[in-house]
Amino acid sequence: MRSRFGWVIVLAALLGAWELYVRVRGIPDYLLPAPTDIAAALWDERSTLAGQALVTLREMVVGLAAAVATGLGAAIVLHRSETLRRAVYPLLVASQSVPVVAVAPILVIYLGFGLAPKVLIVALVCFFPVTVATLDALRAVDPEHRRVMRTLNASPRRIFWHVEMPFALPGAFSGTRVAASYSAVAALFAEYAGGSGGLAESMRNGLDTPLVGAAITLLALMSMGLFALVTLAERLALPWSRRRR
């Protein structure tokens, strides 16, 4: 138990040191709010923050779900066609150097101020880790499995769905976990680019630092929650994968 919850002690120590530093040195809260100030803001603005958090969470979840669906599809298509993989993969990697911050306003112009551009931006950011991790995992399947299965009456389609794909699922989950942790920042970028009602609203007023801190705290918690949810889903779906590690 002690080793498992060591992070609680570290977190408490960090927060304590932070609080102490702000109080002892008398740092004004527009420079750095104390953890207790943030906690107070969280409580005072709870109904506003909860509403905003739900908006942001929706963007994250819908965007991530879209990214997983398209990312898995893309990985499968690219895995099955060597030609396509050679043509598309380098472009896919290159596309990652396009800053989402710069693209976001353009998407808002195209798609308006609603949910659509935010979901699209989150999906764009999350698509890459899902696709790459799944594709790598598919390619890493021991080719000997394929050869043996061919002598055991398996068609290529059957080998793909019953051997290669299950072997690749832990990789797909890893990619999804990474994507889940990106989704919060991506949703925030999207909200900054065009009106939202999400947590970015509470971050715009940079002078109200306790409120900004409160919004950041919520965003971090949602990101961790989503990460934990993906991990839980993996444990339930792939009990064999944990045993192997």
Next chain:
Amino acid sequence: MDAIGITARGLRHRYGDTETLAGVDLEVPAGARVAVVGPSGCGKSTLLSIVAGLDAPAAGQVAVGGEDDPDERLARCALMPQRDLLLPWRSALDNAGIALENAGRPRADARAAAMPLFDRFGLAGFAGSPPGSLSGGMRQRVAFLRTLLAGKPVLLLDEPFASLDAITREDLQDWLAEALAAEPRTVLLVTHDVDEALKLADRVVVLSGRPARVVLVANAGSAGRDDLLGALRG
């Protein structure tokens, strides 16, 4: 299932610039058990892949039951690889029966076919175990039953016990000899172990180092261990 034989003439094969097989002839009569013995890395596994129709030879002919078309050969041969390659998300029983499911039979049928073999061949009580919880010897038994349940007339066994410790290996050799006596098939076994070859096969083919040629063909009854070792060392 009618027993069928394997005939190969002048098989040549190369990996890039390396010649692996330099004209190998092979005759496995229907229902016979032939062991191919050769130094590690001499192309024995390649020979099995070619017989199974998984790899194409650079030259030479190979026929299984008189058929030389690779797809027809694939349909007649089941391969047991050196590593068990069991699927970790399937139970031992469902791994053993996978070839039946691959052929379109429902899982319940596959289980019903695999279960009696589990009881008969020392795996009783392990049907539901995940492969990761079985010992190396157990896993090889499951892998062999998987090959058997493919229902093919020809079994190709690629160093089936090479990854096991000496005591387990001897146990499994006895076990395999028994299993093959109960479920007779045409068997082509590849090994680097002369004793294993003598124990399991009725005919032994000795290959030279790379590029491999046949240096000796002997009946297990008449050839001594020393003759084979002598041929193996060249």
